[in-house]
Amino acid sequence: MFPGAAADRAEADYAVVGAPLDASTTFQPGTRFGPRRVRHLSESFEDYDHHTGRHFSSLAVHDHGDVRPGDDAAEYLDFLAGAIRDYRDEDTLPLVVGGEHTVSLAPVRALDPDVFVCLDAHLDLRESYAGNPLSHATVTRHALDHADEAVVLGARSGCEAEWERADAADVTVVPPRKVPSWEPEFGGRDVYLSVDVDAADPGFAPGTGTPEPFGLDPSTMHDVVRAVAPDAVGFDVVEVNDRDDGQAATLAAKLLRAFVYAHADG
Structure with a gap:
């Protein structure tokens, strides 16, 4: 159990949903261990948040708990989306813990937000990768099948076709150096917030599938999560694997908690 997440389902305002999919990882696998590590590494955190005065x-x-994947990623996403819709209908905000970034498609489909906001090193605007249209490298493109707009914060990697797609009016890319000064302006629209832990510089979070240098520092990611949370209808943190000493999982767990504090306070 995620420490402090002791509410009964019938009384819950938030629900942690583990999604340990590890099907399309293209470099360092291990995201199937992400939810377990995020839960474990959060055990040392204080229950109290001094920013909001809340426990x-x-x-x-x-x-x-975890929604276990089978062999078919498309079938898994449908099943996971169904679980998220149930929470939506219960007026409970989902907090998805991945797993590869592909799992973000399930809550996006279920919640149908107006804006998809993503902290990510990569544009993820490919139509497919290695012949797979459900690759982790296609998430933002698929999210735009549901959201009217995508905002990618911290992106610094993408193929030529992705950068061309990013020039369209429905995509905003904020490079790492400009993220600290970025201010959200959603005009009352519903937002979905996705945090790919590889948005962080790998010096801070090496335990991820495709680390990319020159990234964000944890404090900047923390500020973004707290700023976006009050407008969000759902949240995920993804791409944590078991290939470090817990840095990525610790950061992911802390950002999840920061989201809940800020959303509850907003």
Whole structure:
């Protein structure tokens, strides 16, 4: 169980949903261990948040456990989306813990946000990768099948076709150096917030599938999560694997908690 997530489902305002999919990782595998490591590495955190004066254990967070994947990624996403829709219908905000970034498509489909905001080193605007249209490298493009707009914060990697797609009016790319000064302006629209832990510079979070240098520092990511949270209808943190000493999982767990504190306070 995610520490402090002790609320019964019927009383929950938030639900942690593990999504340990590890099907299309193209470099360093291991995201199937992400939810387990995020839960474990959060055990040392204080329950109290001095920014909001709130205790995590008092914020009605429920831990759904992991939704285990089978061999078919498309079928898994449909099943996961169904679980997220159930929480939506119960007026419970989902907190998805991946797993590869592909799992973000399930809550996006279920929640149908107006804006998809993503902290990510990569544009993820490919139509397919290695012949796979459900690759982790296609997430933002697929999200735009549902959202009207995508905002990618911290992107510094993409193929030529992705950068061309990023020039369209429905995509905003904020490079790492400009993220600290970025201010969200959503005009009351519903937002989905996705955090790919590889948005962080790998010096801070090496335990991820495709590390990319010259990235964000944890404080900047923390500020973004807290700024976006009040407008969000869902959240995920993804691409944590088991190939470091817990740095990536610790950062992911802390950002999840920061999201809940800020959303509850907003």
